Amino acid sequence: MAVSGKSTPRQRYRDQVRGEIKQAALEQIRTGGAPALSLNAVAKQLGVTGPALYKYFKNRDDLLTELICDAYDDAASAMRRAAVRVADGSPRERLHALGTAYRQWAVDAPHLYQLLAGTPSPSYQAPAETVERARAVLGPFLPVLGGGHCPPAAEELRAQMRRWLDETPAVVEWVSSNMPDADADADPDPATALAGTIIVWARLHGIVSLEVQGQFSGMGHRVATLVDAELGALADSMGMAGKG
Template identity: 50%
Template sequence: MADAAQTPRARYREQTRAEIKSAALQQLAEGGVQAVALTRIAKEMGLSGPALYRYFAGRDDLLSALIRDAYDDVARTMERAAAGAPPGSARATLHVLAGTYRDWAVAEPHRYLLIQGTPVPGYAAPPDTLLRARAALGPFLKVFAGAEPTEAVRPVVAEMDAWAGDDGTVGDWLTEYTGTAAPAAGAGTALAGTVLAWSQLHGTVSLEVSGLYGGMGHRPSTLLTAQMDTLADAFRLP
C-alpha cells in the first residue's frame, strides 16, 4: 500500500500548509509577530477563515510551525558549517560556528527574533522545541569536548556536570554529538563551553539584529571575534 503521505490529498495538504507558512513569514518580516493574521492570510490565498483552520488550529499553532522550521534551518546550517570548518583546530571551528550563527540571524532577523524569546504574551512553545534548539547548538559540544577549562570557568563546569548527571536528556544530547555520556569526565566542560558560547552569541547577535549597536564605533563581527577568542582562551582551545 502506498504511503499515505504520498497521496494527492496529503501532498495538497502539505503544499497548502507551506503556502500558509510562507505568507505568515512575509507578514512576520513586514511587521513582526503582531502582524501575523490568519484572516488576512486566508483572504490572500482565497480561502475562507474556517478552511484555514483545517491546516492550523490557530495563530499559536502556526507560530509553533514557524519556530520548528526556523530551528531546523539553523541546525542544518550549523551542521554544514561544522563539516566545512578547518580540521584539527577547535578554535577555528568555534569562529566558523559563531560567524555562521550570526550570518543566519542577520539574514533572517524576523525568524531569529521569533525563536529568541516569547513571540506573544501567553504563548507556550511545544516541548519538541527544546530538542530542536539543542540540535542547533550541538556542533558546539564537539568544539569543547576534551577542552581544558581554566579556573575562571570551572564553577560553570561544575554546575554543568551536576546538570548532566541530573537530566538524562542532557546525557543523550552529549552522546549524540560527542559520544560522551554523562557523568563521564569532560561532560561538564563540553556543556559549559556550549552554554557560554550560546550566551555570548545570543547577547551580541540580539543587540545587532535589534539595531542597538547603531552609532557605536565597532563592527559586531569584530566584537564577536574578540568574544570567541576570549572564550577559547578560557577553555585552552588549540
C-alpha cells in the same frame, strides 16, 4: 490504495497549502514581528476564509510552533554545514567557524532569529519539541568545547552542568549524540562542553540580538570583529589550541 512510502495527491495538496500558509505567515512576521501574525490576515492574503485555515492549523499557536520548529531546523542545518566545512580545523578555527555561522544565519534571516529569541505572544507556551530543536542548533559546539579546559571562573557553572547531566537523561542523550567519545573523567568532558556551550551561546546571543535590532548603528566597530574578540577570549580562557 496509496503505495506505501509515497504521498497521495490529497496529501501533496495538503502539504502545498500548509506551505503557502506558512510562507504568508512568515511574510507577516518579517514585516511586523511575531505579534503581527494574524490567521485572518493570512486567510485574506491567500483568498480563503478564516475558518478554512483551521483545517490545516488548529490555532495561531499551532502555526507559530511549526514556524519555530522550521526556523530551528534551518539554523541547525546551517550549523551542521559549518561544522562539516571545518571538521579538520583546529579547535579555535572550528569555534570561530561555528560562531560566524550562527551570526550569519541570524543576520540573513533576522525575522526568524527574533522569532526564536523573543516571545511570540504573551500567552504562547513552547512545546517540548522546540527544546529538542533548539539543542540541535547548539549541538555542534559541544565536541569543540568539550576538549577545552573549564576556566576557574566557570567551575561552578561546570558543577551545575554535571548535576544537570546526572538528573536529566535527555541532556545525556543530546550530549552523547554530539560527543560519542565523551568521558566524565577525561577529555572531552561533557560538563565542560555544556558549560562552554552555554557561555558561547550567551555571548553570541547578546551580540546578535543587538545587531539585528540595529543597536550597533552609529558605532565604530564591525560586528564581525566583536564576534571574533568574544570567541577568541573564550578560546583563550579554555586553553583551546590553533589559529582563530
